[in-house]
Amino acid sequence: MTELYDEVGGPDGVRTAVALLYRRVVADDELGPWFRDVDLDRLRSHQRAFLSAAFGGPQVFSGRGLADAHAGLEITDAAFDRIVQTLLTSLADLGVGHGAVARVGERLERVRGEIVTA
Numbered sequence: 001m002t003e004l005y006d007e008v009g010g011p012d013g014v015r016t017a018v019a020l021l022y023r024r025v026v027a028d029d030e031l032g033p034w035f036r037d038v039d040l041d042r043l044r045s046h047q048r049a050f051l052s053a054a055f056g057g058p059q060v061f062s063g064r065g066l067a068d069a070h071a072g073l074e075i076t077d078a079a080f081d082r083i084v085q086t087l088l089t090s091l092a093d094l095g096v097g098h099g100a101v102a103r104v105g106e107r108l109e110r111v112r113g114e115i116v117t118a
């Protein structure tokens with residue numbers, strides 16, 4: 001478990017962050033369409049994977065690599081930026097410190113090349 005994972009509140013903190021992020025992503029005009037046909041369980045599992053990548057917590061990836069999982073989805077840089085920004089704002093709203101929020105952003109930046117194909 002990383003220090004970042006602890007800083008966000010461990011499993012409970014991550015659960016809270018997932019719920020908040022989930023609500024914001026589906027309600028978002030730009031991000032919503034990507035997730036429209038994805039059922040709730042998969043969506044929650046997506047959010048957990050996303051946060052796990054963000055915090056270096058336990059790997060919950062189902063086996064498909066990130067590039068495989070997103071191939072064909074035509075995800076744009078703008079969408080990637082937006083989901084990362086939505087997460088960072090949510091963490092700040094949950095009281096996560098500035099430094100930790102910035103480190104989450106840096107960590108996610110490293111997987112951009114595997115996700116963005118458009």
Ligand code: HEM
Nearest residue numbers: 034038042049050053061062069075079080083108111115
């Ligand atoms: C750091 C960023 C991201 C991580 C770590 C991540 C993680 C994942 C993982 C692990 C899966 C596979 C889920 C499974 O096989 O059960 C997945 C699928 C998917 N991702 Fe992402 N994702 C990221 C960014 C994005 C972005 C920016 C979008 C769109 C704006 C997106 C949209 C999707 C969609 C639509 C699926 C397919 C859902 C499904 O049917 O299972 N992801 N993602």
